[in-house]
Amino acid sequence: MRIVQVDLTPEEYHSDDALRRKAGAHEGEQARVVRRTLDCRRRNIVYHCTVEVVKGAEGLSSISSISRLSRVSSSARAVVIVGAGPAGLFAALRCLQQGLRPVIVDRGKPVEERKYDIARLTREKVVDPDSNWCFGEGGAGTYSDGKLYTRSTKRGDVGEVLRLFVDHGADPDIMLDAHAHIGTDRLSGIIANMRRTIVEHGGEYHFGVRVEDLLVKEGRVRGVVAADGTKYEGDAVILATGHSARDIYELFHRRGWLLEAKPFALGVRVEHPQALINEIQYHGKGYSPLLPAAAYSLTTQACGHGVFSFCMCPGGVIVPAATAGGQQVVNGMSNSRRNSPYANSGIAVTVGLGDVGGADALALLRFQQAVEGRVFEAAGGCIDAPAQRLVDFLRRRPSSRLNKSGYMGATVGAPLHEVLPPFVVESLIQGFKDFDRKMRGFVTDEAMLLAVESRTSSPVRIPRDRETLQHPQLAGLYPCGEGAGYAGGIVSSALDGIRCADAVSLRR
Ligand SMILES: Cc1cc2nc3c(=O)[nH]c(=O)nc-3n(C[C@H](O)[C@H](O)[C@H](O)COP(=O)(O)OP(=O)(O)OC[C@H]3O[C@@H](n4cnc5c(N)ncnc54)[C@H](O)[C@@H]3O)c2cc1C
Incomplete structure (x- = not known):
C-alpha cells in the first residue's frame, strides 16, 4: 500500500477513473480517499485528498470499536451517569470497555x-x-447539524469517537472529512443504536428521572436522588447534564458546593439564502453543482470582545431551543443532505464577569437568564423568534418587513438593537461590518437576525481535580462534558465522557 496526496476538482472527486489516474494507480490496484478537505479559497476549487493505493480489493480494514466490548455482569462496579447526551453516552460505552456497569438516568x-x-x-x-x-x-446533540469538528484533539482519540458513530450507523465518510457532519435525520437512529449496544452489554437506562440531589454517604458521592425520591446508587457518579441544566447549578449553589463563573458568548443567529453563501464562498454563480452547501467560519475582535460565527449550519433551519417557560433561545440544525434553502449561523460576542457587574459563580448565568427573558418578552411572551433584518440592525432602526425564514415557528419583528445588551449590540455591529469586508455580500437585504443565541457554552464551571477529575469537595463525583465547563460541542463532550469513565476505572 502507498499513500499519496492529490488535489481533485469536484468532478474528478466523483470520478473513479480520475481518482485512479491522479493517484497513479496501476492495473490491479485500487485507489481510496481516506481524508479530504475542501479548499475554496481560490477560484479553482479543489479537494485536497489523502489517497491510499492498494493491490487488489483488500484495503485497510478498520477495527470495529463495538467488537472490543464484552458484557459486564450485574455484580460489576456500577457507575451512575446523569445525562444521556454525547458526554454521558460515550462515558457509558467506555465504562463497558473498562468492565464497569453504566446506569444512565x-x-x-x-x-x-x-x-x-x-x-x-x-x-x-x-x-x-x-x-x-x-x-x-442524545441530549442537545440529537437535533443538531451533527458537526463533528473539534479543536480539542489533544483531549483524546477523536478517531475512536468517529468510529463509534460509524459502528452505530453514521456514514463512514465522516472518517474522511476534516469538517464532517452527520445530520439530525441520522442522529436519532444512531442514538437509539447506542442505547441497544449499552443495554445488550449490561448497562441500564432510566428515563423520566430528573436528578434533584446527590446521595452523599461518609463523605463520598454514592448516587443521586430523583425528583420522586427514588435513589440510584453506584460506586461513582458522572454528572453530564449539559449547559442548560440550570437546576443542577442551583442545587450546587444551595448546598454550598464549589462552582465557578465561566466566560461564555451570546448574540444572534444570522440567516442568509444558502444560494447567496454559495456564491460568496464559491466565487460567483458558476460553481460546480457537485459542491456541497457552502459553510463559513468568521472571527474578529470588536469593542474589546471576541465576535465569532458559531455552529454554522449550511442548508439548515433555526430551532427554538428554550428549556423552560419565559425564555427565548435559538439554535441551528440541518439534516444530512443540508438541503434547506437557508444558511444560518450563530454570531456570538464573548461575555465575561467584567461585562455583567457581578462576581459570584452564578453572575453570568443570571445575565444569560435575564437576556433570554427580555427577548421572550420582545416576542410577545412566547417562543416566536424576535427578528430584524441585518441592514436595519446596523442602522439601529426597526424592520418594516421581515425576510422569509427557516425558523421552526413564527418570526416577529423586534428592535434587537434595543432588546440586546448595549455592549453586545456594539460588538455585533462592528463585527458584522468586518465580516462583510471578509465575505463581500455578507451584509445584504437578504440577511436576517433572530434572537437570542445564548446557549453557546456553559456560563458556569463545576470544578474538578486535574488528575482525578473529581469535584474538590465531593469525592466520587465526576463533573463531565459541556455543562461542567470542560467541553463545547458533540465530539469534545464525547471525549470528556471517555476521560471521566477512564478516571473512574482508575480509582479503586
Ligand atoms: C440545536 C442544537 C444544535 C447543535 N449543533 C451542534 C453541532 O452541529 N455540532 C456540535 O458539535 N455541537 C452542536 N450542538 C452542541 C452540542 O449538542 C452540545 O455541545 C453537546 O450535546 C453537549 O453534550 P453533553 O453530553 O455535555 O450535554 P447535553 O447534550 O446537553 O446532554 C445533557 C443531558 O442531561 C440531561 N439532564 C439535564 N439535567 C438533568 C437532570 N437534572 N437530571 C437528569 N438528566 C438531566 C438532559 O436531558 C440531556 O440529555 C448543538 C446544540 C443544539 C441545541
Whole structure:
C-alpha cells in the first residue's frame, strides 16, 4: 500500500477513473480517499485528498470499536451517569470497555418519544422542561447539524469517537472529512443504536428521572436522588447534564458546593439564502453543482470582545431551543443532505464577569437568564423568534418587513438593537461590518437576525481535580462534558465522557 496526496476538482472527486489516474494507480490496484478537505479559497476549487493505493480489493480494514466490548455482569462496579447526551453516552460505552456497569438516568424521554414533544413544542409553543430540543436521549446533540469538528484533539482519540458513530450507523465518510457532519435525520437512529449496544452489554437506562440531589454517604458521592425520591446508587457518579441544566447549578449553589463563573458568548443567529453563501464562498454563480452547501467560519475582535460565527449550519433551519417557560433561545440544525434553502449561523460576542457587574459563580448565568427573558418578552411572551433584518440592525432602526425564514415557528419583528445588551449590540455591529469586508455580500437585504443565541457554552464551571477529575469537595463525583465547563460541542463532550469513565476505572 502507498499513500499519496492529490488535489481533485469536484468532478474528478466523483470520478473513479480520475481518482485512479491522479493517484497513479496501476492495473490491479485500487485507489481510496481516506481524508479530504475542501479548499475554496481560490477560484479553482479543489479537494485536497489523502489517497491510499492498494493491490487488489483488500484495503485497510478498520477495527470495529463495538467488537472490543464484552458484557459486564450485574455484580460489576456500577457507575451512575446523569445525562444521556454525547458526554454521558460515550462515558457509558467506555465504562463497558473498562468492565464497569453504566446506569444512565436522564430527565427526558427515549429518542423515539422525544420527537413528539419537539413537534408539540413547535406546534403549541409550550416548552416541556424535561423534554425539548436540549433535554432527552442524545441530549442537545440529537437535533443538531451533527458537526463533528473539534479543536480539542489533544483531549483524546477523536478517531475512536468517529468510529463509534460509524459502528452505530453514521456514514463512514465522516472518517474522511476534516469538517464532517452527520445530520439530525441520522442522529436519532444512531442514538437509539447506542442505547441497544449499552443495554445488550449490561448497562441500564432510566428515563423520566430528573436528578434533584446527590446521595452523599461518609463523605463520598454514592448516587443521586430523583425528583420522586427514588435513589440510584453506584460506586461513582458522572454528572453530564449539559449547559442548560440550570437546576443542577442551583442545587450546587444551595448546598454550598464549589462552582465557578465561566466566560461564555451570546448574540444572534444570522440567516442568509444558502444560494447567496454559495456564491460568496464559491466565487460567483458558476460553481460546480457537485459542491456541497457552502459553510463559513468568521472571527474578529470588536469593542474589546471576541465576535465569532458559531455552529454554522449550511442548508439548515433555526430551532427554538428554550428549556423552560419565559425564555427565548435559538439554535441551528440541518439534516444530512443540508438541503434547506437557508444558511444560518450563530454570531456570538464573548461575555465575561467584567461585562455583567457581578462576581459570584452564578453572575453570568443570571445575565444569560435575564437576556433570554427580555427577548421572550420582545416576542410577545412566547417562543416566536424576535427578528430584524441585518441592514436595519446596523442602522439601529426597526424592520418594516421581515425576510422569509427557516425558523421552526413564527418570526416577529423586534428592535434587537434595543432588546440586546448595549455592549453586545456594539460588538455585533462592528463585527458584522468586518465580516462583510471578509465575505463581500455578507451584509445584504437578504440577511436576517433572530434572537437570542445564548446557549453557546456553559456560563458556569463545576470544578474538578486535574488528575482525578473529581469535584474538590465531593469525592466520587465526576463533573463531565459541556455543562461542567470542560467541553463545547458533540465530539469534545464525547471525549470528556471517555476521560471521566477512564478516571473512574482508575480509582479503586
Ligand atoms: C440545536 C442544537 C444544535 C447543535 N449543533 C451542534 C453541532 O452541529 N455540532 C456540535 O458539535 N455541537 C452542536 N450542538 C452542541 C452540542 O449538542 C452540545 O455541545 C453537546 O450535546 C453537549 O453534550 P453533553 O453530553 O455535555 O450535554 P447535553 O447534550 O446537553 O446532554 C445533557 C443531558 O442531561 C440531561 N439532564 C439535564 N439535567 C438533568 C437532570 N437534572 N437530571 C437528569 N438528566 C438531566 C438532559 O436531558 C440531556 O440529555 C448543538 C446544540 C443544539 C441545541
